[in-house]
Amino acid sequence: MKIAILVLLLLIVISLFFALFAFIKDKGQSNRMVNALSVRVGLSVALIVFLIVGHQLGYLKTNMNPAMVDKIVEEKMEQQKQEQQKTNKNPE
DSSP states (O other), X not given: OHHHHHHHHHHHHHHHHHHHHHHHHHTTSSSHHHHHHHHHHHHHHXXXXXXXXXXXXXXXXXXXXXXXXXXXXXXXXXXXXXXHHHHHHSOO
16 A cells, blocks of 8 residues: 555656656647646546545554654653663662
């Protein structure tokens, strides 16, 4: 699933650069730039639909709340401090 997302993003960037190349090369004389930008818009819509469907089906999970991550990190640091204090009190 993640590889498909990366491939779509890569194709979107390639299409954008192709449109830039067509813009510079043709100077507005052909429809190559319009076609490349149309492909980019189509790929972007496909990516958004892909992300929504993947999330709804449970293939993609959202990140935790940053406050929750901070709380988990603080708890782990407290555990490490307690373990260090125990090892310092009981030298072997």
